[in-house]
Amino acid sequence: KKVSFTKEQQALMKVIIDAYNKHQIPQDVAKKLLQDKYSTEENFLLLTEMATSQVQVLVEFTKNIPGFLSLDREDQIALLKGSAVEAMFLRSAQALNKKMPIGHTEVLEERIRKSGISEEFIKPMFNFYKSIGELHMVLEEQALLTTITILTPDRPYVKDQPAVERLQETALDLLRKMCVLHHPQEPQYFARLLGRLTELRTLSHYHAEMLASWRVNDHKFTPLLCEIWDVQ
Numbered sequence: 362k363k364v365s366f367t368k369e370q371q372a373l374m375k376v377i378i379d380a381y382n383k384h385q386i387p388q389d390v391a392k393k394l395l396q397d398k399y400s401t402e403e404n405f406l407l408l409t410e411m412a413t414s415q416v417q418v419l420v421e422f423t424k425n426i427p428g429f430l431s432l433d434r435e436d437q438i439a440l441l442k443g444s445a446v447e448a449m450f451l452r453s454a455q456a457l458n459k460k461m462p463i464g465h466t467e468v469l470e471e472r473i474r475k476s477g478i479s480e481e482f483i484k485p486m487f488n489f490y491k492s493i494g495e496l497h498m499v500l501e502e503q504a505l506l507t508t509i510t511i512l513t514p515d516r517p518y519v520k521d522q523p524a525v526e527r528l529q530e531t532a533l534d535l536l537r538k539m540c541v542l543h544h545p546q547e548p549q550y551f552a553r554l555l556g557r558l559t560e561l562r563t564l565s566h567y568h569a570e571m572l573a574s575w576r577v578n579d580h581k582f583t584p585l586l587c588e589i590w591d592v593q
């Protein structure tokens with residue numbers, strides 16, 4: 362089926378892909394995953410550093426989403442706080458599923474499994490990672506899915522939801538076309554991608570409990586994570 366993009370859609374895709382490629386975790390931070398200390402404590406500290414770096418990357422990426430900086434300032438904060446965990450599940454899923462340098466993937470998985478997260482959360486978390494891997498998303502789809510997650514209108518405390526809805530709909534229209542272009546044999550592919558967004562909401566509820574159990578065991582987070590997750 363012939364897929365055609367408007368000039369605006371081509372411009373939007375280019376801006377989002379450039380931002381997505383530009384804002385990555387610095388190599389020296391990602392390399393720390395390979396150091397050879399594997400205690401629960403060490404894994405937690407490393408993952409805390411990765412999450413903190415990822416939040417900084419996320420903020421920079423979000424600022425490049427066309428229209429985001431024109432939103433009400435407080436709504437911008439509400440969208441970032443409301444989507445950070447979900448965006449980081451997507452990012453860690455892509456890290457675990459992309460062919461990272463040999464060993465990185467297993468190392469990251471090992472550190473997540475042994476960082477003090479209780480088994481009841483590990484299962485759904487790795488089911489999600491597997492379901493993302495099975496989608497074989499192209500980079501454009503990954504970047505647009507992250508954009509759509511950030512531009513979710515019904516996050517807590519968002520005042521002007523219609524303004525966010527308009528931006529999200531633009532990204533959804535583009536993603537729908539991308540799915541037809543890259544997965545012509547799977548008419549349901551777009552619907553499957555949106556199904557992942559529902560699973561992300563469930564995971565972010567689990568995540569609130571993960572944080573609570575870490576804090577019970579007196580685990581410290583960085584100031585940036587405390588601010589974005591409203592802890593401490």
Ligand SMILES: CC(C)c1onc(-c2c(Cl)cccc2Cl)c1COc1ccc2cc(-c3cccc(C(=O)O)c3)sc2c1
Nearest residue numbers: 385386391405408409411412415446449450452453456473
């Ligand atoms: C505070 C910390 C203990 C924590 O609390 N909850 C979570 C969490 C966990 Cl466990 C799972 C999902 C979501 C969250 Cl939020 C975390 C760790 O969160 C992160 C967040 C992002 C990334 C990106 C990575 C990564 C690696 C290599 C390469 C790349 C790359 O993008 O190239 C990215 S690792 C990583 C770890």
